[in-house]
Amino acid sequence: MLRKASAITRSKSRGKPAGPEAVHVPAPGEGKRGEDGYLGYLLRQAHAAVRLTLERTLADLGVTSPQFAVLTMLNAYPGLSGADVARLTFLTPQTVGVIIRNLERDGAIVMTPHPVHGRIQQWTLTKRGTALLTACRERVIALEKRLASGLDAKAEASIRRWLANVATELQEE
Numbered sequence: 001m002l003r004k005a006s007a008i009t010r011s012k013s014r015g016k017p018a019g020p021e022a023v024h025v026p027a028p029g030e031g032k033r034g035e036d037g038y039l040g041y042l043l044r045q046a047h048a049a050v051r052l053t054l055e056r057t058l059a060d061l062g063v064t065s066p067q068f069a070v071l072t073m074l075n076a077y078p079g080l081s082g083a084d085v086a087r088l089t090f091l092t093p094q095t096v097g098v099i100i101r102n103l104e105r106d107g108a109i110v111m112t113p114h115p116v117h118g119r120i121q122q123w124t125l126t127k128r129g130t131a132l133l134t135a136c137r138e139r140v141i142a143l144e145k146r147l148a149s150g151l152d153a154k155a156e157a158s159i160r161r162w163l164a165n166v167a168t169e170l171q172e173e
Helices: 039-061 065-076 082-089 093-105 127-148 153-171
Strands: 008-010 023-025 109-113 121-125
Touching (some): 039 127, 082 121
16 A cells, blocks of 8 residues: 655654554654564664764765775785775775776876786785774774763673674675
């Protein structure tokens, strides 16, 4: 059964009463968007909220969330190929190609040919890239502290372990 878009209300109405046929759309934390929701949906909802906040946090540095992910992985694992970066950041190879070109153009990363397989391009951070990542990390660490507020160290470790296990277990299927 299709509903008319005008019959849907948001939980935070703007002072206009909803009609008798209106459907209440829950805010995050309510109904199926809260503790009664599916875990997968709640993970996606949380991811969307974190990503939006991260995008806003990094915007004035001129860095997007995917660029931050690429910089982070190249810092952690210098010499990765574009394909490796795509796998680690959950981005398509095409998206990573665009990000790498932009980061290289901006002087944040540099390419070196693989010592054995010359066609494979390896990427590493430059001093400029390291400085940019450091500025990003300061903001991301503040966001992570906000995410973990209200958790003690044991609860945070348990959540991190659970999230890592979810990824490991589902990847094996």
